[in-house]
Amino acid sequence: MITPTINEVNVILKDPFYI
Numbered sequence: 001m002i003t004p005t006i007n008e009v010n011v012i013l014k015d016p017f018y019i
Contacts, residue, residue, distance in 0.1 A: 004012075
């Protein structure tokens, strides 16, 4: 299981189309 860093979570929250 990969634990996302705070920075990655931040990017995902800012970019809904990150996936």
